[in-house]
Amino acid sequence: MYPSRFRYEAPRTLDEAITLLRYGGDYAKVLAGGQSLVPLMKLRFASPELIVDINNLPGLGYHRADPDGTLRIGALCRHVDLERSALLASTQPTMAAAAPLIADPIVRNRGTLVGSLCHADPQGDWASVVLALGGSVIAQGPGGRRTIPVADFVTGPFQNVLEPDEIAVEAVIPAAQGVRSGGYLKLERRVGDFATVGVAVAVESSGPTVTRAGIALTGVGGSTIAATAAAEALVGQPLSAPAIAQAASLAAEVARPRTDHRGSAEYKRHMVATLVERLLSRSGGTAERAA
Numbered sequence: 551m552y553p554s555r556f557r558y559e560a561p562r563t564l565d566e567a568i569t570l571l572r573y574g575g576d577y578a579k580v581l582a583g584g585q586s587l588v589p590l591m592k593l594r595f596a597s598p599e600l601i602v603d604i605n606n607l608p609g610l611g612y613h614r615a616d617p618d619g620t621l622r623i624g625a626l627c628r629h630v631d632l633e634r635s636a637l638l639a640s641t642q643p644t645m646a647a648a649a650p651l652i653a654d655p656i657v658r659n660r661g662t663l664v665g666s667l668c669h670a671d672p673q674g675d676w677a678s679v680v681l682a683l684g685g686s687v688i689a690q691g692p693g694g695r696r697t698i699p700v701a702d703f704v705t706g707p708f709q710n711v712l713e714p715d716e717i718a719v720e721a722v723i724p725a726a727q728g729v730r731s732g733g734y735l736k737l738e739r740r741v742g743d744f745a746t747v748g749v750a751v752a753v754e755s756s757g758p759t760v761t762r763a764g765i766a767l768t769g770v771g772g773s774t775i776a777a778t779a780a781a782e783a784l785v786g787q788p789l790s791a792p793a794i795a796q797a798a799s800l801a802a803e804v805a806r807p808r809t810d811h812r813g814s815a816e817y818k819r820h821m822v823a824t825l826v827e828r829l830l831s832r833s834g835g836t837a838e839r840a841a
């Protein structure tokens with residue numbers, strides 16, 4: 551099917567893009583990688599009257615670390631940039647594990663991490679990763695910039711808190727307070743598929759003691775789920791077998807899977823516990839498909 555008719559604008563400055571969005575209101579949409587928006591438009595699940603293509607905006611393709619270790623990912627940083635990133639490979643085990651598991655190489659060439667957060671698909675992998683890492687989104691609108699924790703950014707499936715005239719310009723991952731470990735595991739029916747179950751684990755440790763932990767779940771509820779109690783249960787002690795088993799069980803409890811053609815709710819809940827246990831049992835996560 552072809553999309554409905556729309557007006558297309560490709561501004562060259564952020565101010566111009568925001569002005570266009572203000573003019574378009576609820577009928578305007580930002581286009582980043584287009585890997586979620588374009589399929590939706592072709593199916594006519596989305597019929598924006600104005601597309602504001604941000605691909606000509608300069609200086610948004612970066613990902614870089616501040617001197618204190620804070621990681622910043624610009625709105626036009628593609629999945630493939632993160633997949634190939636030496637910075638992520640050396641400093642961000644959870645992100646480095648997830649990047650090669652997003653979709654397929656064609657989608658990874660165009661799609662963006664920030665676009666994935668904005669799209670707020672319960673099966674989006676990056677939202678779990680950024681949630682587990684305690685990250686935020688920086689939005690820019692006519693009134694300036696504001697920082698929104700990812701935990702507050704998504705309000706439901708395919709919904710976020712951005713105003714119609716705001717652009718998400720950057721995702722931010724805070725610096726680790728200790729040694730970082732963790733990973734991302736994804737159960738999928740075939741390579742490149744969306745997650746049947748995905749689990750992101752991010753752990754920070756000082757010596758053997760866990761100082762911070764984040765666990766988030768993909769595809770097992772109406773939106774990305776933060777397994778907060780599971781993560782908090784790990785803090786202040788070493789990653790012992792009983793601590794890991796308790797966290798796995800608490801994470802499975804907050805999953806809200808539904809039975810469908812990918813598996814029963816019971817099976818998916820079991821897989822949440824299995825993947826949490828597997829990730830925590832390793833010293834550092836690596837990219838691995840669970841199926």
Ligand SMILES: Cc1cc2nc3c(=O)[nH]c(=O)nc-3n(C[C@H](O)[C@H](O)[C@H](O)COP(=O)(O)OP(=O)(O)OC[C@H]3O[C@@H](n4cnc5c(N)ncnc54)[C@H](O)[C@@H]3O)c2cc1C
Nearest residue numbers: 580582583584585586587653661662665666668674675718
């Ligand atoms: C075949 C296929 C398989 C896929 N498999 C997976 C998968 O396994 N895992 C996964 O996580 N994803 C998957 N995806 C989705 C993919 O990761 C998308 O790239 C991502 O969801 C959206 O990023 P984008 O840059 O393409 O955003 P777009 O498609 O351009 O936009 C998506 C939505 O976010 C909004 N938006 C985008 N950027 C901004 C911004 N900077 N500010 C404000 N609003 C913005 C748009 O207006 C739109 O509503 C798949 C997609 C396809 C086509």
